[in-house]
Amino acid sequence: MSLRDSVLGGLSWSLASRVGTQAFQFVFQIILARLLTPQEFGVVGMLLIFIGFAQTLADCGLSSALVYDQNATDSQFSTVFWLQVAAGAILSATFFAGAPLFASFYDTPALEPLSQLVAPIFLLQALGQTHSALLSKNFRFKQMAVVSVSSTFGSGAIAVILAKLDYGVWALAWQALITTIITTGLLWFQSRWVPSLLFNRADAIRLGKYGIYLLGHASLNYWLRNADKLAIGRFLGAHDLGIYSRAYSLMLLPLNNISAVMGQVMFPALARLQSDADRFRSAYVSATRMIALVSFPLMIGVASLCEPLILFLLGDKWSEVIPVLQILSFVGLIQSVVFPVGWIFTALGKTKDQFYLSIFLSLIFILLVGAGIFYGIVGIALGYACWTVISGWLNLYIAGRYVALPVTTVVVSLVRILGMALVMGALVFGVDQTVFAGSPTLLRLSCGAFIGATSYVAMCLLSKDATFYELSGYLSARLNLLKRISR
Incomplete structure (x- = not known):
């Protein structure tokens, strides 16, 4: 298949993914906005700011490095996988321990238990980032579309049910956690790639030179x-x-x-x-x-x-x-x-x-x-x-x-x-x-x-x-x- 055909096919599935994902997300957000208050959205919004930053750090810029390197080997993919898992585990532990600091910074006590609930997100996300890079590199956007739409629908439906049961702000916190669980599970299923017990220090350094500046830019951005x-x-x-x-x-x-x-x-x-x-x-x-x-x-x-x-x-x-x-x-x-x-x-x-x-x-x-x-x-x-x-x-x-x-x-x-x-x-x-x-x-x-x-x-x-x-x-x-x- 030519590059043009790969791009056109990728755009088709990527567009389908976005339309489906954003349609479900939009509908669920409108329903949740009707069920919850601006105050409750604001409380979770405070937390999501730090969650998003930690998710950026968990990637380490290495997923893009794998896509950029046209000769990336299975050894390099495995090396990146273990680096990202280690980063995700450290971030999850740090986020859990730092929960009281978030509550103190915003003077909002409810943020402490909410932060502890969502702390596993970073480790869970790290487990699927290399699989996502592999699918992207190989233009397997159909599989990525299935992952995105399914995780959005599943987490959104559960959040609406919880909101109707008067869970309030907790419904939004559970939505974020469930999205990551479904996404990572489906990425493993769709890619069918299993990392090897390999870690190449030279590969880590070489890919890291590309990823470190991208990580710095992504963090600042x-x-x-x-x-x-x-x-x-x-x-x-x-x-x-x-x-x-x-x-x-x-x-x-x-x-x-x-x-x-x-x-x-x-x-x-x-x-x-x-x-x-x-x-x-x-x-x-x-x-x-x-x-x-x-x-x-x-x-x-x-x-x-x-x-x-x-x-x-x-x-x-x-x-x-x-x-x-x-x-x-x-x-x-x-x-x-x-x-x-x-x-x-x-x-x-x-x-x-x-x-x-x-x-x-x-x-x-x-x-x-x-x-x-x-x-x-x-x-x-x-x-x-x-x-x-x-x-x-x-x-x-x-x-x-x-x-x-x-x-x-x-x-x-x-x-x-x-x-x-x-x-x-x-x-x-x-x-x-x-x-x-x-x-x-x-x-x-x-x-x-x-x-x-x-x-x-x-x-x-x-x-x-x-x-x-x-x-x-x-x-x-x-x-x-x-x-x-x-x-």
Whole structure:
């Protein structure tokens, strides 16, 4: 099978995985938001900040190192497996012992037993990370789709049952733990790979040189994406954190469904093109435009219909989410096309430069978020938006130098798509605030979505946008393939 066919097949399964995973996750989160309060979501949100960071450390950047190394052997996979298990075990023990510190930091006693409950997550996750890298390296995205969808559905269903039984915040904690248990179990079953009792010190050092800078970048980048929530939880309280986290997670839905899908497939694909600069550059620009074609109208559409969207999905008690989500929607728009820059750093082995850039951006982030906190969660969202613009330009500039791709070239390639999305957003917002003002939220939402979709597609057709026709042709080909298979 050619690389192109592998990428297209991988994208199909990766997209199916994301659609299924995010659909279940979205539905379960809406149900849980109706059953629980912003305060309860905020308490678990405090804990999830540290869980996410520890999960980043557990990987040690070694999974990407295995994908990057085109000649990785079974010995190297086994070496990485035992390194990750050791890291996971240390993190689980540390997290359990540090539970009182989390409760003290936030002045929230309930965090101590909650932290102890979820402490095994890191060891459990480490047991499946090498298996996930193996599936990704071999473009076995169908198996990864089964894992992702199954774990999301299983843990979400159990969390809803627990919430209905009045377990409150514990339902959310159990959801996080059960997700990891199901994921690791299915990764072992799908990969059918069993690690050997081997540990090669030379392999560990060589892969570690790649992974250590990636780990440093991932760690800094994690806090760049979560320091705002850490500050809100510490200084503004659980209620404000619950509101902000809900806005942030809704912003991430389109971002995760598009950029992350492409990234899961494009990283191993670009790693194979690391010695062919022209094909590498062409594939990167094409993928970025394809992401923008879908993410730009989605993010601007969310900002335009934010009020009816939140009132319909979450209810009046979550109305404070509206202004925050409107700001974060534009953050998501920028991040969707900056996210692929990471493919260049990792596929070309430039993780050291990526790490140093993260250090500089961390300082800017602290200054902007620190200034914004005096104006509440809206001020923090505005500070985050300003940082996103600065970060986006610097990432594009530095990564572009490796493949002779100026920032202006990337920006110009996206101007038409952005223009069409902005026109669509203005139309949707204007009609919603005039024609449908005072109408039921479901009517406002459905009519706005219809107007937005039809107007955007019409502009793509009238402008004869090449990326639109490329994506349409790809989707048509995949649908025809599925029809033939079903027969």
